[in-house]
Amino acid sequence: MKAITFAGFRDVEYTSVDDPRIEQPLDAIVRVAAAGICGSDLHxxxxxxxxxxxxxxxxxxxxxEVVEVGPEVAKIKVGDHVYCPFTTNCGECYYxxxxxxxxxxxxxLFGWVGMGEGLQGGQAEAVRVPLADSTLAVVPEGVTREQALLLGDVAATGYFCAEQAGIHPEGLYAVIGCGPVGIMAILGARHLGAEMVYAVDTVPERLELARLAGAVPIDFRSEDPVLALHEAAEGRGADAVMEAVGSFESHRSAIELVRPGGTVSSVGVHTETEFAFTPAEAYDKNLTYRVGRCPARAYMERLAPFVRDGELAIDGVISHRFPLEQGPEAYRLFDEKRDQCTKVLLTP
Ligand SMILES: [Zn+2]
Ligand SMILES: [Zn+2]
Structure with a gap:
C-alpha cells in the first residue's frame, strides 16, 4: 500500500510500504478514509x-472503514465506519x-515506531489497530467523518484543556496559540460557560478563527497580552490560561498572564527538558499547573453529541484537503503556515 513515511529532517515521503495485517487476536485493519496532519507530527x-x-x-x-478483524474482536465489525483516539486503549486497566x-x-501511540518497535501511523491507505474493541468506536449517526477525525484528537484535546482550566461563567481566560487545538479550547471554554476568553497568536487567519469561535483576539506582535489581560481583569491577570503550543515561550507567556491563585492548563506537546518558570514563580503565584496528554478515548464519545447537535462547531479548523500522494507538499504547507493553513487532511 501507499503511505506517508518519515524520511528525516523536514522530510516525509509518499512511498510503498507493507500492507498492515492482523498480528494479534484483538487487531483490526482499518481502510483509511481521511488522515490528519497534526502539530505534533511536526516535532x-x-x-x-x-x-x-x-x-x-x-x-x-x-x-x-474496518476491513478485517482478528478472531477475538467482538464488538467492532467489518464494514463499521470508525473513529479512533491517537493511542490504543485496553479498556480494562486502572487508567x-x-x-x-x-x-x-x-x-x-499511532505513528511512532522506534528501533522497530511501536505502531505504524494512519497517514496511509490502511492501518492496524490493536485492542480494536476498546480503541475504536463507530462514528455516530449525524457526525461527519471529518468531525469524527477531529474528535479523535484535536477536539478532545482542546476540550480537555478547557476542562482542566476549571471554567466558570464569570471568569476571565486566555488561550495561547490559536492552532486547531487552541481553537478547540476556545470552543470548549465557551461551551463550558466562559464569557470572556482572550486568544493570543500572531497569525491573522488563526486570530480570525479565534474571533469566530467566540474569543477576543490579541495579536502579540502589535499588542501586549499581559497589559491587555491585566487591564481586563482589574490588574490581576487571567483566572486560567490554556496553553496549546508546547514551547518555552508559550509557557513563559502563560505564567505571566495567569493571576495569583490561577491555573495554567497545558496540552501543547512538550519537547523541552526545563520549565519556563521557576518553582519560586509558581509559589509566588499559588499556581495550579495541569498538564498532559488528553485521554481522547474517554472524551470523543462524550463530545460527539455536542458536535452532532451543533453545540461545538469544530469543522471550521480544517483549511486544506489533499490526496495522500501530495502528503509531502501538505506537510510543507502546514509547517510553513502558508495559504492560511490551519489543519490539513489527507485522503487516500
Ligand atoms: Zn494530533
Ligand atoms: Zn488500559
Whole structure:
C-alpha cells in the first residue's frame, strides 16, 4: 500500500510500504478514509523529538472503514465506519477505568515506531489497530467523518484543556496559540460557560478563527497580552490560561498572564527538558499547573453529541484537503503556515 513515511529532517515521503495485517487476536485493519496532519507530527519533522525510525508511517489522526478483524474482536465489525483516539486503549486497566485512557498500561501511540518497535501511523491507505474493541468506536449517526477525525484528537484535546482550566461563567481566560487545538479550547471554554476568553497568536487567519469561535483576539506582535489581560481583569491577570503550543515561550507567556491563585492548563506537546518558570514563580503565584496528554478515548464519545447537535462547531479548523500522494507538499504547507493553513487532511 501507499503511505506517508518519515524520511528525516523536514522530510516525509509518499512511498510503498507493507500492507498492515492482523498480528494479534484483538487487531483490526482499518481502510483509511481521511488522515490528519497534526502539530505534533511536526516535532519529529523538525527533529525536536528524536527516535522515530526512518520509514515509519506518520500520523495518529484517522477515520475509516474496518476491513478485517482478528478472531477475538467482538464488538467492532467489518464494514463499521470508525473513529479512533491517537493511542490504543485496553479498556480494562486502572487508567482506562479511571478515564485516563491516554495512560493505558497497554496504550501505544499511532505513528511512532522506534528501533522497530511501536505502531505504524494512519497517514496511509490502511492501518492496524490493536485492542480494536476498546480503541475504536463507530462514528455516530449525524457526525461527519471529518468531525469524527477531529474528535479523535484535536477536539478532545482542546476540550480537555478547557476542562482542566476549571471554567466558570464569570471568569476571565486566555488561550495561547490559536492552532486547531487552541481553537478547540476556545470552543470548549465557551461551551463550558466562559464569557470572556482572550486568544493570543500572531497569525491573522488563526486570530480570525479565534474571533469566530467566540474569543477576543490579541495579536502579540502589535499588542501586549499581559497589559491587555491585566487591564481586563482589574490588574490581576487571567483566572486560567490554556496553553496549546508546547514551547518555552508559550509557557513563559502563560505564567505571566495567569493571576495569583490561577491555573495554567497545558496540552501543547512538550519537547523541552526545563520549565519556563521557576518553582519560586509558581509559589509566588499559588499556581495550579495541569498538564498532559488528553485521554481522547474517554472524551470523543462524550463530545460527539455536542458536535452532532451543533453545540461545538469544530469543522471550521480544517483549511486544506489533499490526496495522500501530495502528503509531502501538505506537510510543507502546514509547517510553513502558508495559504492560511490551519489543519490539513489527507485522503487516500
Ligand atoms: Zn494530533
Ligand atoms: Zn488500559
Amino acid at each position: 519529529p519533522y523538525h527533529e525536536r523529538e528524536e527516535g522515530l525510525d526512518f520509514g515509519a508511517v506518520m500520523g495518529h489522526e484517522f477515520v475509516g 482506562c477505568r479511571a478515564g485516563l485512557t491516554s495512560r493505558c498500561e497497554r496504550g501505544q
